[in-house]
Amino acid sequence: MTAPLLETRALCRNFGALAAARDVDFRLETGARHALIGPNGAGKTTFVNLITGVIPPTSGVILMKGRDITKIAQAQRVKLGIARTFQINRLFRRLSVLENVCIAVAERAGAASSMFRPAGTRRDVVEEAMHLLETLRLTADASRRISELPYGRQRLVELAIALGLKPEVLLLDEPAAGVPSAESHIILDAIDSLPRDIGVLIIDHDMDLVFRFAERITVMVSGAVFATGSPREIGADTNVRAVYLGQAGRA
Amino acid sequence: MTAPAVRWSEHPAAVALAGRHRVRAWEPIPWILALAFYFLFPKYLGFGTELLITVLFAISLDLVLGYAGIVTLGQAAFFGAGAYTVGILAKRGIWYEPITGLILAAAVAAVVGLGSGLVLLRTQGLTLLMLTLCTMALLEEAANLAHEYTGGFDGLDSLPIAPLLGVFEFNPLYPKTQYLYVLSVLFVCFVFVRTLVYSPFGQSLTGIRENTLRMHAVGAPVRSRLVLCYALSAAIAGVAGGIWAQANAYVNLGTLGLDRAATVLIILVLGGYGRLYGAFVGAVAYMALSHFLSKIYPTAWQLGLGLLLVVIALFARNGILGIVEAAARRLRPRATS
Numbered sequence: 238m239t240a241p242l243l244e245t246r247a248l249c250r251n252f253g254a255l256a257a258a259r260d261v262d263f264r265l266e267t268g269a270r271h272a273l274i275g276p277n278g279a280g281k282t283t284f285v286n287l288i289t290g291v292i293p294p295t296s297g298v299i300l301m302k303g304r305d306i307t308k309i310a311q312a313q314r315v316k317l318g319i320a321r322t323f324q325i326n327r328l329f330r331r332l333s334v335l336e337n338v339c340i341a342v343a344e345r346a347g348a349a350s351s352m353f354r355p356a357g358t359r360r361d362v363v364e365e366a367m368h369l370l371e372t373l374r375l376t377a378d379a380s381r382r383i384s385e386l387p388y389g390r391q392r393l394v395e396l397a398i399a400l401g402l403k404p405e406v407l408l409l410d411e412p413a414a415g416v417p418s419a420e421s422h423i424i425l426d427a428i429d430s431l432p433r434d435i436g437v438l439i440i441d442h443d444m445d446l447v448f449r450f451a452e453r454i455t456v457m458v459s460g461a462v463f464a465t466g467s468p469r470e471i472g473a474d475t476n477v478r479a480v481y482l483g484q485a486g487r488a
Numbered sequence: 489m490t491a492p493a494v495r496w497s498e499h500p501a502a503v504a505l506a507g508r509h510r511v512r513a514w515e516p517i518p519w520i521l522a523l524a525f526y527f528l529f530p531k532y533l534g535f536g537t538e539l540l541i542t543v544l545f546a547i548s549l550d551l552v553l554g555y556a557g558i559v560t561l562g563q564a565a566f567f568g569a570g571a572y573t574v575g576i577l578a579k580r581g582i583w584y585e586p587i588t589g590l591i592l593a594a595a596v597a598a599v600v601g602l603g604s605g606l607v608l609l610r611t612q613g614l615t616l617l618m619l620t621l622c623t624m625a626l627l628e629e630a631a632n633l634a635h636e637y638t639g640g641f642d643g644l645d646s647l648p649i650a651p652l653l654g655v656f657e658f659n660p661l662y663p664k665t666q667y668l669y670v671l672s673v674l675f676v677c678f679v680f681v682r683t684l685v686y687s688p689f690g691q692s693l694t695g696i697r698e699n700t701l702r703m704h705a706v707g708a709p710v711r712s713r714l715v716l717c718y719a720l721s722a723a724i725a726g727v728a729g730g731i732w733a734q735a736n737a738y739v740n741l742g743t744l745g746l747d748r749a750a751t752v753l754i755i756l757v758l759g760g761y762g763r764l765y766g767a768f769v770g771a772v773a774y775m776a777l778s779h780f781l782s783k784i785y786p787t788a789w790q791l792g793l794g795l796l797l798v799v800i801a802l803f804a805r806n807g808i809l810g811i812v813e814a815a816a817r818r819l820r821p822r823a824t825s
Contacts (some may be wrong), residue, residue: 289705315707327705329698335501340695341706343688349708352689357505359688360497367502379501402706 240303242267242436243288243319243406248297250280250287250460257283258294259461265406269436272451274444276480280460281440282324285408289321290314301406315345320404322395324411324440328383334394335379338366341401369397373427389420396427407431409439413446425449448472456480509686518768522671526664533667539775540670541732545748546755546767547674547681548724553753554762555685556717557697559613561749562620563725565604565627566597568744570726573597575644575739576637584650586658590673590730597726598719600627605718609711621746628744643740647733658734666735673731677724682764684720693717697762754793758800760807769808 243265250258257280265271273281286292288299290311299307301317309317329337343349343362357363370376373393383391392412399407412428413421428450431437441447447454447468454471456463464477471477497506525536545567552558570593577583583592608619631638638644651657656665684690695703696710703710733739742748751774759770777796781789804811 291704311704312707312709315705321705323702323705327699327702329695329702331698332694333501333505335505336691339505340691340703343691344706344708349688349692350713352684352687354688355506355509355683355686356688356691357502357508357686362688363502363505364497367499376499379499380504398702398706 240300241265242269242302243438244300244303245288246298246300248284248287248299249295250283250292251295256460258287258297259459261297261457261460261462263455263462265436265438267405267436268433269438270450270452271436271438272447272454273438273440273457274442274447274454275457275463276442279457281457282410283460284457285321285410285438285440288406288408289319315402318403318405319408320399320402320406321408322392322399322410322412324414326388326391326395328391328394328398330384331382333380333382334370334375334386334397335363335366337383337394338369338397338401339363341398342366342369345402366397366401369400372430373397373400374423387420389416389423392416392424393427396424400431404435407435407437409437409441411441411443412439413441413443421446509682515765518765519675526667526671530664533663535775537663537666537670537735539771540667540674541728541735542752542755542771542775543767544670544674544677544731545725545728546752546759546771547678547764548721548728549752549756550761550764550767551681551684551721551724552718553756554766555690555697556693556714558609558714558718559617560620561617561746561753562622562624563721563752564744564746564749565620565624566601566722566725567729567732567748568624568627568631568741569597569600569722570594570729571733571739571743572631572638572729573726574649574730574733575647578647578649578733579639579644580637581648584648586649586652586669586734589649589734590727593726593730593733594723595726597729598723600726601719601722602715605715605722609714609718621749624744624746624749628741631741631744638739641741643738645738647737647739649734649737658737660737663735670731670735673727677727678764681724685764689713754797756807757797758807760809763806763809766807766809773808 241264245261245263248258248261249256261284273284275281287294290309294307298305306314306317329340339356339362342365343359346362348359348362367379370379373396375393375397378386378390383394396412413424416424425446439450451468454468455465456471456477458480463480464471464474522540549563552560573593573596574589577589577592583589604623608616608623611619632640649658652665652669658665692703692708692713696713700710729743732743755770755774756766758773759766759768777793778789781792785792800807
């Protein structure tokens with residue numbers, strides 16, 4: 238049996254008296270379509286921050302393909318193939334869409350530390366970035382500034398930047414948050430057509446999105462894993478309904 | 489990786505990106521003006537030399553402040569480090585040759601920048617601002633105390649500087665050599681900084697300025713990029729300081745002080761930061777304004793400068809060049825920006 242793509246064992250993180258992650262045991266398999274759901278404040282984003290190395294865990298380990306990466310710095314984890322999108326857009330607002338993606342691609346391709354060659358003449362970097370924009374149908378917006386773009390398109394640029402890092406693990410933190418429903422299908426289509434060899438973890442509380450996309454669902458409540466299973470199992474779990482789906486159902 | 493079927497390099501965005509670093513038609517203008525100044529105003533070459541050195545110093549600040557977004561009030565620390573390197577070496581009879589002297593000045597300033605950058609750049613914002621100020625104040629006090637080497641408060645004067653290339657003497661009363669020497673050094677440093685800001689490295693500095701968190705998330709070694717940028721900027725500031733010492737045959741504590749650091753910041757804000765040429769425009773505007781204002785109101789001319797800064801900060805964040813750019817955009821609304 239091979240080690241899972243990404244695994245956490247007894248992962249804990251405390252903020253003072255608050256346990257934002259409590260003994261989280263989690264596995265993400267290669268090519269998985271996994272969703273992490275839970276009510277607000279359940280610790281979903283904290284979990285993403287732990288995996289990507291933004292914050293260190295209080296205790297526990299994180300393994301990638303069996304290798305302990307708990308102590309590895311954020312930038313190194315990106316090099317190992319862990320990429321994320323942010324819940325709230327974090328883009329280079331005054332730069333063009335193409336430049337945004339080029340920065341990510343250049344970083345991954347190891348071109349970003351070169352000092353004496355104009356950035357625009359790195360044809361490999363520019364072509365790869367343009368190719369990514371094409372797959373996300375952003376080509377027409379390539380020369381526009383981020384600040385001129387509608388929010389939904391900006392979300393796509395978030396995705397393009399993450400894909401520019403050629404990840405093996407892709408963490409999508411509420412990819413459709415803040416996108417008008419008329420545009421959200423663009424995001425959903427983009428997620429549907431992600432390459433099958435990427436393990437995707439999507440964090441959301443939009444149930445339509447989660448049940449459409451996920452092959453496996455983990456429910457988190459108060460920093461701990463509450464349940465894990467297939468969408469059908471989770472949908473039928475009365476406890477889950479009580480703590481989470483019930484709330485949404487009543488709303 | 490499969491090559492895409494479409495020729496992406498022909499897309500307008502890719503064309504714009506590939507041509508971004510090309511020399512624009514107006515770019516030779518400041519250099520032509522600087523050369524014209526040499527022939528037209530031979531009596532004012534001392535003033536011109538000072539102006540060009542200020543431009544060079546402001547460019548070094550633009551690299552850290554305008555491109556990497558490092559807010560610093562201590563840039564004069566590196567100017568002073570360069571100036572004292574040249575001054576002490578010449579006064580002690582160790583090194584007189586000007587060009588290699590500048591390289592030494594750059595090296596010493598870069599080491600100071602690297603050392604302080606490694607510590608300071610762990611912080612940001614107001615903390616960083618205060619720490620850069622403190623570093624400069626510490627250096628200034630060290631220079632004051634070590635008067636056996638630095639001459640203390642009096643500084644070092646009558647520095648013996650060898651003729652440039654072994655031929656051209658530095659004549660303090662008629663600074664023809666100084667002017668052309670400074671202009672050449674400014675040009676070389678400018679080309680270096682210009683190359684740097686259009687490179688992928690420069691692009692990643694812009695990324696750090698625009699969104700540090702995102703740069704971490706794309707796997708950029710943010711801290712080491714910033715430290716490297718800080719050290720390179722320090723080296724250029726060191727060249728500016730070194731050449732100032734050579735041109736004036738003189739070093740004093742003023743090279744290290746807050747006055748100089750604040751003035752260069754004002755110049756950059758006035759001209760427009762993050763634009764390379766803001767340093768030129770700002771330096772000329774500052775010098776002209778202080779000349780003009782001190783004539784009409786000699787006792788409190790800085791009041792006028794302060795008011796102008798308030799106006800710039802409130803209504804024209806991108807300085808004089810920003811105003812020019814906005815006007816140009818309005819004249820050609822459909823042009824590519």
